[in-house]
Amino acid sequence: MKHYLLLLLICISPLSHAKQIAITFDDSPRKADGYFDGPERAQKLIQALKKHNIAQVAFFSNSLGLNAEGIQRLQSYSQAGHIIANHTHSHPDFNNMTVEEYAQNFLLADLELKQFKGFKKLFRFPYLRDGNSELKRTGMQAVLKKQGYINAYITLNNYDWYMEDLFQRAIKKGVALDFDRMRQFYVQVLMESIEYYDAMAQTHLGRSPKHILLLHEMDISALFVGDLVDALRRKGWSIITPEEAYTDDIAQYQPQGVFSYNPGRIGEIARDKGQKAGLWHHTLDEAYLEKRFAEEVLSIKLERVME
Template identity: 60%
Template sequence: MKNLIFTLLIWIALSSISHAKQLAITFDDAPRSANGYMDGQTRAKTLIENLKKYHIGQVAFFSNSRALNDEGMKRMQLYDNAGHLIANHTHSHPNFLETNLANYHEDFLQAHRLLKEFHNFAPYFRFPYLREGETLEKRDGMREALSKYGYKNAYITLNNYDWYIEDLFQKALREGKEVDLQRLSHMYVDVLMQSISYYDNLAIKHLGRSPKHVLLLHEMDISALFIGDLIEQLRGEGWEIISMEEAYQDPIAKYETEKPLKYNPGKIGEIALGKGQRKGLWHYTLDESYLEQRFEQEVLLLSEN
């Protein structure tokens, strides 16, 4: 009996520590403008190769269908043919704060009509800027539309400003500055890991557990270049990469804020807000001047020496 209890205790201890933290990888704004370090086709091929190299079977690309010109279409077909999900991020990326419900709804539908033609189209909708409507009329209007067309709200839990690091990178290249890619990768991974662990800890604080997370990234050159480095670091810190569809099985998918918000921090920030937390809903790495300073000091200055 003593032995049995001992075994049971060991089993309980092990099962609680061996439970990996989980996240799904998603890329917004696809096909995002590509005319800097790589052209669009090179970006897509690099990204697909790196995902494959790190054994990631499927990620999701949230597309703005307005960007589906000849090149953009070819790029999306590469992702589609590689088995990745293609989902809706509106036609023209409108800001819901500056758009009425009728126009926003039409923009969503226009994207739906174009994107549903992809083999791996999946009815998930990601609100641009994460803004879900600041009035009841707008918020509930879009909720109704999503359910009418069989869509799920593709919320995110892990927020960051990866797009601003890309901006800094491309700007430096345009200015003829030499960019050390290894240092850039280091900064990219470090900034992302900081925000990921911040939001995971915030979730644990308010939920008492680490939920299945959804990581927001963008379809950009730095994503194509460094996704493997990020995945390696994540796995090294005990994370498991899961599919987006699995991530949305988490019970937090059902959590909704009581009142409509003007600015949405992402699901974990919203849960924290609902529990009365007012500060720290956006992590400090979501700040342009913070990222500028690090880019200047860690990527540019050091590479000039």
């Protein structure tokens, strides 16, 4: 009997703590006039994903960027087997709009993005702001349901976009960047936030759900996403597709209240379970990242970086 129970525990335990993660990129085709131009960024990103055996990611896209180059960039992602998804037309802030205004912006993107072979009816709210009143939140949920969309929430939040800003500002200033240090900074900061939110999930759910990582279509993503994937796999994570991730039970979760500023699905669940502080990991802070970038990447004082 003891041997049977031990075998049962061995079989069940890994499943309850399975670490699975889908990778998504917001804001494509994002402005590209820094280290890479748009076509270079797309090529590097596609190559990095293929090299590291990432069969599919999702690019949450703004149709306002669909000039000739932007269309070609999204076509290249689509042709490589990746998902093109809806992130509104112009990336508006729902907190400052009516449901009707916001829905029109969403529907315009839906119309424009259907041209891509890889288009899927997944919608992510820009800034993760899904309605700062119950009326707005339920109103937009009804629009998504009517149009056959899935609310493409995230579980793993971070400020990779601000790391990109620090990187591009240094490049523009002609700073001689140590790319090994930049790589380590990028990977370490993201791994810290990933592990934090996974621990929060296990606290409140009793398990590690199918996670969705929020990244952005940026130069540092193209440069270092492969290194991030390597770090994840060393820690026992497996990479799954976004569509598989949204089959998790938490996809059906309905938060008890509204957020003016949403931390992501794990933060929603944690708040409903009574957690009041720490819904945003400490790395989601611009001043904090400036300090770490200065110390870990540039090895110079912060005030010299920001002059």
